[in-house]
Structure formats: C-alpha cells, structure tokens
Amino acid sequence: MISVEELTFRYKRRGEELFSGLSFSFPSGEMTAIVGPSGAGKSTLLYIVGLMLSPTSGDVLWDGEIVSTLADAERSRLRAARVGFVFQDAALDSTRTVAANVAEGGLYAGVPRSVITRRRRDLLDRFGVMLRDNHRPGEVSGGQAQRVALARAMIKDPDIVLADEPTGNLDEAAADVVMEALAERAAGGAVVIVATHDTRLAGIASRRLELTS
Amino acid sequence: MNRGSAHRLALIKEGFAMVRSNLVASALIATIVALISGAVLATTGQTAAQEAAVLSTIDDAGTRTITIREGSGGPGFDRDALPRILALSDVESAIGLGQTFDVRNEARRGGGEPVPTRVVFGGPNADLVVAQGRWPLPGEAAVGDGAMPRLGLEVPSGSVGSVEFEPVAVVGSFRGAGPFANLANGVLVGAAPEDTTMRLVVVVASAPEEVAGLAAAVVEVLSPDDRLSLRIETSEQLANVRQAVQGELGRFSRELIVFVLAGGLALTTVTVLSAVTLRKRDFGRRRVLGASRSAIVVLVLTQTAVSAVVGSAVGTVAGLAIVRQVAEAVPPWSFVVGVGTLALLAALVAAMLPALLAARRDPVRVLRVP
Numbered sequence: 001m002i003s004v005e006e007l008t009f010r011y012k013r014r015g016e017e018l019f020s021g022l023s024f025s026f027p028s029g030e031m032t033a034i035v036g037p038s039g040a041g042k043s044t045l046l047y048i049v050g051l052m053l054s055p056t057s058g059d060v061l062w063d064g065e066i067v068s069t070l071a072d073a074e075r076s077r078l079r080a081a082r083v084g085f086v087f088q089d090a091a092l093d094s095t096r097t098v099a100a101n102v103a104e105g106g107l108y109a110g111v112p113r114s115v116i117t118r119r120r121r122d123l124l125d126r127f128g129v130m131l132r133d134n135h136r137p138g139e140v141s142g143g144q145a146q147r148v149a150l151a152r153a154m155i156k157d158p159d160i161v162l163a164d165e166p167t168g169n170l171d172e173a174a175a176d177v178v179m180e181a182l183a184e185r186a187a188g189g190a191v192v193i194v195a196t197h198d199t200r201l202a203g204i205a206s207r208r209l210e211l212t213s
Numbered sequence: 214m215n216r217g218s219a220h221r222l223a224l225i226k227e228g229f230a231m232v233r234s235n236l237v238a239s240a241l242i243a244t245i246v247a248l249i250s251g252a253v254l255a256t257t258g259q260t261a262a263q264e265a266a267v268l269s270t271i272d273d274a275g276t277r278t279i280t281i282r283e284g285s286g287g288p289g290f291d292r293d294a295l296p297r298i299l300a301l302s303d304v305e306s307a308i309g310l311g312q313t314f315d316v317r318n319e320a321r322r323g324g325g326e327p328v329p330t331r332v333v334f335g336g337p338n339a340d341l342v343v344a345q346g347r348w349p350l351p352g353e354a355a356v357g358d359g360a361m362p363r364l365g366l367e368v369p370s371g372s373v374g375s376v377e378f379e380p381v382a383v384v385g386s387f388r389g390a391g392p393f394a395n396l397a398n399g400v401l402v403g404a405a406p407e408d409t410t411m412r413l414v415v416v417v418a419s420a421p422e423e424v425a426g427l428a429a430a431v432v433e434v435l436s437p438d439d440r441l442s443l444r445i446e447t448s449e450q451l452a453n454v455r456q457a458v459q460g461e462l463g464r465f466s467r468e469l470i471v472f473v474l475a476g477g478l479a480l481t482t483v484t485v486l487s488a489v490t491l492r493k494r495d496f497g498r499r500r501v502l503g504a505s506r507s508a509i510v511v512l513v514l515t516q517t518a519v520s521a522v523v524g525s526a527v528g529t530v531a532g533l534a535i536v537r538q539v540a541e542a543v544p545p546w547s548f549v550v551g552v553g554t555l556a557l558l559a560a561l562v563a564a565m566l567p568a569l570l571a572a573r574r575d576p577v578r579v580l581r582v583p
Contacts, residue, residue, distance in 0.1 A: 072505070073507070076500070087580065091494070095234035107227060108505070113223070
C-alpha cells in the first residue's frame with residue numbers, strides 16, 4: 001500500500017502551492033484515479049508518489065515506510081524494482097525497435113535477459129502488437145505505441161503501476177485495451193494509480209482522489 | 214556472474230546500443246578523436262620519429278657504456294668480480310677482457326695477416342652475438358665477422374695461433390654492435406682457468422641516466438688496490454647530450470600535444486553536451502524507468518568511449534600514414550600508443566561534464582507534456 005501524509009507541494013521557482021496537507025492512501029489490489037482540472041497537480045502527485053519528485057513537506061510511505069526522504073540512488077533503485085510507469089505520450093525511444101523499447105523496462109531493475117525475452121513476447125502478444133516487435137515507434141499507430149509503453153511498464157512485473165493520462169491520446173478501442181490491462185493489474189494485487197481526465201477510465205477505478213485547482 | 218555484475222554489463226551493452234541509435238553524435242565524437250590523434254601523430258609524430266633517430270644514433274655511440282681499465286703496470290682485476298658486476302641492478306651486460314696479442318690462421322703456416330686477439334671473460338649478450346657456431350669455451354676461439362676475411366676464413370673452423378701462443382680451435386664467429394663493435398675486427402679466446410686477471414671491464418647500463426651511479430658501484434665491486442690509477446671512461450657527457458636533445462625535441466612536442474588536446478577537449482565537450490541536450494527526453498524517460506544518476510553517467514561515458522576508440526584507431530592509422538609519407542620514418546610504438554590512449558582519455562574527460570549534467574536534469578520537467 002502507498003500512502004501520503006500531510007503532503008504539500010510548492011513550485012520552487014514560482015512559489016505557487018499546488019496542494020497542501022494532503023493525506024490519502026492507495027491500497028494494493030485497487031485502482032485509484034486522480035482526477036481534477038488541468039493544473040490541479042494530478043501529474044505532480046503521481047510523480048511524487050513515484051519518487052521522481054520530492055514534496056515540499058509531508059511524507060510518502062510505501063508499505064508503511066517513509067520513502068520520500070531517501071537518497072536519489074535508493075529512490076531510483078526502488079523505482080526500478082517496483083514501479084511500472086505509463087506516460088501520456090508513450091515516450092518510446094524512436095531510434096530503437098519496439099522489442100528494445102519494451103526490454104528497456106527491465107534494464108534498470110536487473111531483470112535477467114532470458115526473463116525479459118520471455119515476458120516481452122507474452123506481453124506484446126497479449127496487447128496485440130507482437131507482429132510489430134521489429135518496427136520502430138514511428139512505424140506504429142498511437143494506440144499501438146501506448147500498448148508498447150504498457151508492455152514496457154509491465155515487463156518487470158511491478159507491484160506499483162503509475163499511469164499519467166494513459167488514454168489521453170487514444171481512440172475508444174485502444175483506450176479499452178489500456179484500461180483492461182490496468183484493471184487486471186490491480187486485480188492481481190498491484191497498487192494502480194492513474195492521473196486522468198478520461199471519465200471512462202476514472203469510472204472503472206475503485207477509488208477516486210479529486211484535486212481542485 | 215552475480216546480479217550486480219550482470220546489471221553493470223547490461224548497462225554497458227545499452228551504452229553500445231546508444232552508439233548505434235545515436236549515430237550522428239557518435240560519428241561526430243569519433244571524427245573529433247580521429248582528428249586529435251591524427252593531428253598529433255602527423256605533426257609531433259615526425260618530431261618523435263626524428264627524436265628516436267637522433268637518440269638511436271647517440272645510443273649507438275654508447276651512451277650506456279662504462280669502460281674501466283687499470284693504469285699501466287697495474288695488477289688488473291680479479292675475474293671473480295665479473296659475476297658480481299652482472300648481478301648489480303641496472304646492468305644490462307658486462308664482459309671482461311684479458312691480455313692482447315696477435316694470431317694468424319694456422320692453416321697458412323705462419324703466413325697471412327695478423328689479427329688482434331683478446332682473452333674474453335663472460336658470455337655473449339645483446340650487442341655481442343654468436344653469428345655461426347658457438348661461443349668459445351676456455352681455450353677455444355671465436356672470430357669476429359670483420360676478421361674472417363683477414364684470416365682467410367669463409368666459415369669459422371680450423372685454428373689460430375702465433376709464435377708465443379699455442380694454436381686454439383676456432384669454434385664460431387660473432388658480430389659486435391654498440392660498445393662491442395670494434396671487437397668484431399678481431400678474435401676472442403675463452404679465458405682458461407689459469408687466466409685470472411681481467412685488464413679491462415666493459416659494462417652496459419640499462420639506461421643512460423644510470424651510468425654515473427653504476428660506474429661507482431662497479432668500481433666498488435672491482436675494489437682495486439689503487440683507485441687513483443683507474444681509468445674510467447663513462448658516457449656521462451654523452452648521456453647529458455642525449456637528455457638535452459630529448460628535452461628540446463620533447464618540449465616542442467608536448468606544447469603541440471597540449472594545444473591539440475585542449476582544442477579537441479573543448480570540441481568533444483560541446484558535441485557530447487549537444488547530444489545529451491537533444492536527448493534530454495530520452496534520459497528523462499530512463500530516469501523515470503529507474504535509471505540512477507550513475508547509470509546515466511555510465512551510458513554517456515560508454516557511448517563516448519566506444520566512439521572514441523573507433524576514432525582513435527582511425528586517426529592513428531591515418532596519422533601514421535601521413536608521417537610515413539612525409540618523414541619516411543615511424544615514431545616509436547610507445548609514442549603511437551600513448552597518443553591514441555591520450556586522445557581516448559581526453560574524450561572521456563570531455564564527456565564527464567555533459568554526462569553529469571544529463572544525470573542531474575529533472576526528469577519530470579523534460580517529460581511533462583504541455
């Protein structure tokens with residue numbers, strides 16, 4: 001389980017406060033949707049929970065332990081080992097093949113090559129992009145690219161999945177594949193947190209955290 | 214292989230993959246490093262080749278040689294001192310020479326040209342090598358290749374002798390170089406057990422700068438009764454000339470190398486910095502996926518190192534070709550390898566700052582979609 005306690009975030013340069021005194025828990029085995037208008041701090045909260053940003057004050061706890069004050073190297077190690085991240089724009093490496101992009105998800109966690117190869121095939125097959133594994137990201141559609149990004153996030157079998165507007169650029173059919181994969185992951189016991197404007201995606205989440213501007 | 218090593222290996226492989234996926238930057242880095250090593254070799258390589266040639270000439274003249282003999286009428290040196298001299302550090306080789314006399318080819322029945330002969334203590338060495346046959350045992354002779362025609366010998370065989378000297382069998386021939394070149398015009402006879410006295414000791418030091426100290430050590434070992442009567446000929450002055458020549462030629466080379474390296478360093482820094490700035494989203498994504506800052510540094514440095522190795526190899530080959538064409542000489546291999554290594558190290562130093570900047574960039578800021 002992930003929880004945040006008395007979380008405050010203020011931009012260093014602008015001094016603008018995004019949220020203050022926020023406490024919330026994100027249980028394992030459930031999908032939580034962070035909703036709210038643009039600029040409310042949905043992505044920022046996701047990045048704080050994923051240890052990519054440090055809060056101005058307050059704590060982030062993973063399984064009851066404060067992790068937001070850890071050194072960068074330790075936070076990177078935790079992120080590599082436990083977090084699968086899905087970006088809004090897929091964020092694939094355009095110079096590498098689909099297969100290499102998916103494999104990169106396990107690189108920093110030290111997942112053995114043989115395991116990566118097996119899981120990559122399974123995931124690409126499951127998300128319907130197996131035939132594209134030797135293509136470059138520029139040669140696949142937006143929906144396919146997001147499914148590749150989903151496979152990259154899942155390859156290390158993470159127990160925390162963070163998704164930032166994962167269906168934002170997708171048509172309904174492609175969004176369905178992503179939503180189904182995230183729901184399935186939550187059902188499997190992972191903490192799944194999505195920052196989204198998509199009411200359909202927010203609708204399938206078992207918990208909602210609404211941020212106001 | 215443990216998990217940590219496998220992880221490091223996987224990161225280095227990823228760095229190699231970045232070379233392919235980022236070909237323009239990699240090619241630019243390789244080109245700059247090739248220009249550095251090529252330019253250094255093409256310019257200072259000529260100087261280094263000339264320096265090597267000049268130093269070789271000086272060395273041929275015997276910058277490392279120490280010759281010690283007693284003044285007229287002295288008792289000579291005990292032959293037992295030779296093994297002790299050879300055991301001194303900084304001694305490359307040493308021989309002792311005994312009495313001198315003339316011999317003729319015995320097959321010519323006392324006729325033919327007389328050839329100077331010396332009793333030799335010690336065996337062959339790098340400058341005094343057996344050409345045919347073998348080195349003479351006690352009471353046997355070896356003929357220098359310069360003396361073979363004078364004795365009318367085509368192959369080292371038969372015997373040589375003189376009126377006052379019993380004939381000895383010729384068992385081989387030898388060549389002399391450096392301080393032993395003049396011995397090749399004569400005959401060497403292996404010292405018999407009753408030959409206990411050396412008249413002259415020739416020692417070759419391992420390096421010119423060791424000559425002065427080694428000369429004192431050799432005198433100590435020889436422990437002559439009257440040190441004042443010793444005549445010691447060292448190449449200390451020649452060694453000083455060698456050092457001066459080396460210093461003068463080296464100074465020019467060093468200044469040029471520093472100038473070229475500094476230029477190359479700046480160019481490589483700008484290139485790597487541009488490359489990592491263009492790929493800031495790539496590095497941001499890697500950080501979010503779990504890459505630590507040190508992993509990012511490893512990736513950037515691996516990409517630079519691979520490109521630099523290729524560039525250094527190409528530049529070295531090109532630079533050597535230019536030097537060979539222009540100066541018709543090749544600089545010493547130590548210089549060539551040194552230049553290649555220096556160019557590679559310069560590229561890695563140049564990439565360090567951009568690598569650290571890439572590692573410290575905020576991933577959230579570069580990944581945020583407007």
